[in-house]
Amino acid sequence: MDQNSTINTLLQKIYGELSQNEEVELANLLSIDEVLEDEMNSLLFTVELLDKAYTEPNQTSVQLILEESLKTQLETH
Numbered sequence: 001m002d003q004n005s006t007i008n009t010l011l012q013k014i015y016g017e018l019s020q021n022e023e024v025e026l027a028n029l030l031s032i033d034e035v036l037e038d039e040m041n042s043l044l045f046t047v048e049l050l051d052k053a054y055t056e057p058n059q060t061s062v063q064l065i066l067e068e069s070l071k072t073q074l075e076t077h
Contacts, residue, residue: 010040014047 012018013026030037 006036006039007043010036010043011047013040014043 009018009022009026013023018026030040
């Protein structure tokens with residue numbers, strides 16, 4: 001596999017987009033390729049961080065959005 005193809009396949013695994021045959025093939029590769037396993041763990045960690053950032057926005061950002069929303073609402077009335 002080339003680098004882009006490998007990353008795409010790992011991401012498809014993370015998001016449950018592989019066929020059953022692809023899942024088995026990837027599991028076999030992960031069991032014998034430590035570098036590939038490290039890449040998978042790195043992607044899992046990154047996805048977890050991104051999911052957390054998405055579900056837990058910075059409070060300052062939320063406050064700025066609410067203030068802008070209120071300002072816009074007052075201007076339209």
